[in-house]
Amino acid sequence: MTTSKISSRLSRRSVLKGGVALGAAALAAPYYARNAFAASGKVRVLGVTTCALPNWDGFAKDTGLEMDFVAINSDPGLYVQEVVANEAGDDYDIFIFDGGIEDRLGASGHFQVLDPSAMELWGDVSADVKSSPLLQGVDGAQYGAPIVFNADSFGYWVGDVAAADEELSWGMVFENEKMLGKISLEDTWLTTLPNAALYLLGKGAKIGDPSNMTPEEAKMVADFLIERKKAGQFRAFWHSYEESVDMLGNKEVLIEECWEPVVKQLQRDGKDVVYANCKEGYSKWMIGAYLPSQAEGERLEKAYKAIDWFLGGDYGAQIAVNQGYATANPAASLKFATDAGWDADKIGAIEANMAKVERKMALPHYWQNSSPEHVEAIEAEWSRFKQA
Numbered sequence: 001m002t003t004s005k006i007s008s009r010l011s012r013r014s015v016l017k018g019g020v021a022l023g024a025a026a027l028a029a030p031y032y033a034r035n036a037f038a039a040s041g042k043v044r045v046l047g048v049t050t051c052a053l054p055n056w057d058g059f060a061k062d063t064g065l066e067m068d069f070v071a072i073n074s075d076p077g078l079y080v081q082e083v084v085a086n087e088a089g090d091d092y093d094i095f096i097f098d099g100g101i102e103d104r105l106g107a108s109g110h111f112q113v114l115d116p117s118a119m120e121l122w123g124d125v126s127a128d129v130k131s132s133p134l135l136q137g138v139d140g141a142q143y144g145a146p147i148v149f150n151a152d153s154f155g156y157w158v159g160d161v162a163a164a165d166e167e168l169s170w171g172m173v174f175e176n177e178k179m180l181g182k183i184s185l186e187d188t189w190l191t192t193l194p195n196a197a198l199y200l201l202g203k204g205a206k207i208g209d210p211s212n213m214t215p216e217e218a219k220m221v222a223d224f225l226i227e228r229k230k231a232g233q234f235r236a237f238w239h240s241y242e243e244s245v246d247m248l249g250n251k252e253v254l255i256e257e258c259w260e261p262v263v264k265q266l267q268r269d270g271k272d273v274v275y276a277n278c279k280e281g282y283s284k285w286m287i288g289a290y291l292p293s294q295a296e297g298e299r300l301e302k303a304y305k306a307i308d309w310f311l312g313g314d315y316g317a318q319i320a321v322n323q324g325y326a327t328a329n330p331a332a333s334l335k336f337a338t339d340a341g342w343d344a345d346k347i348g349a350i351e352a353n354m355a356k357v358e359r360k361m362a363l364p365h366y367w368q369n370s371s372p373e374h375v376e377a378i379e380a381e382w383s384r385f386k387q388a
Contacts, residue, residue, distance in 0.1 A: 049071040050323055065305065073241070084105070097290060107141070111293060112143075112293050119308040120308055133367065169202070184247050194210035196221050196224060199280060213374065264324050313329065313332035316332060324356075
């Protein structure tokens with residue numbers, strides 16, 4: 001079993017413009033060298049970094065297959081480049097990507113429609129989860145199976161910033177005179193622009209949907225961010241999971257817009273950091289498993305077997321404890337951990353995670369949208385902010 005890592009700072013501007021049509025830069029050679037096609041007993045997955053497990057022994061035991069997980073950053077532009085330009089479906093059996101990408105790669109023929117009857121555990125997944133618009137294409141077809149989902153905010157150092165259980169505003173990140181130069185942002189419009197919009201919405205700004213802004217709304221948000229940038233609010237942008245861990249962990253910044261696994265890892269390392277409870281709401285997202293159109297025969301059978309395992313309790317329990325993510329079947333996760341004799345701390349962590357997710361999902365939020373209607377305008381405003 002293997003888990004390898006690919007990272008990218010590739011701009012989405014050239015690859016998202018005009019649907020799946022790619023510019024010359026994106027049509028260049030593959031971002032990483034292709035491997036020979038997987039051996040008969042191996043499943044090859046190209047997926048988001050934080051969806052990988054540190055150990056795939058349970059997968060091998062339950063399925064009789066070997067996992068080869070190639071991890072990449074969460075980047076819609078990179079997904080499009082790999083699937084369309086580099087024909088990654090020739091080499092990978094499953095893609096585990098941010099939900100919503102099927103709007104771009106589903107009806108276009110790059111993903112195939114899922115067959116629910118090929119997965120034993122599909123019926124155990126909540127109808128609300130598997131029918132999410134982040135898994136179904138614009139044509140209404142079911143392209144994705146739910147792998148993990150969550151509602152994101154920001155991490156901060158207890159004591160230096162606020163108490164561990166305090167309800168905070170997104171203003172701690174975007175408009176905080178006490179923390180000038182002590183804040184880092186994720187280097188992507190996909191989260192940072194909508195999160196800033198959510199904050200401004202809470203202050204009374206007229207924004208319909210933070211994840212699908214009009215050009216005028218995107219300009220307003222970018223103007224605000226440029227003003228805060230010129231005031232010295234932000235120290236840096238992070239581009240990869242490892243960089244975000246290092247930046248917050250070594251106190252280069254005290255507040256960081258980040259993924260929850262960043263905080264989980266730092267807590268395991270003994271750092272006094274927590275993940276914020278936000279009064280305005282959260283950035284809600286889902287990551288799905290997708291089948292490349294090239295998968296057929298034995299490849300397709302292995303892929304369905306692997307996706308079915310992702311929907312079960314072993315994967316869900318490990319992800320809940322290690323990353324703090326919700327999975328498609330939380331009850332199965334708790335049952336697996338209990339039946340396997342996991343210690344009380346881990347079982348308690350799974351129960352606490354289930355309660356946390358329920359609480360966060362009840363608050364205002366928006367669904368992250370990797371394919372907004374006015375993506376070119378949003379990209380242009382993000383570029384203007386970055387260059388200011």
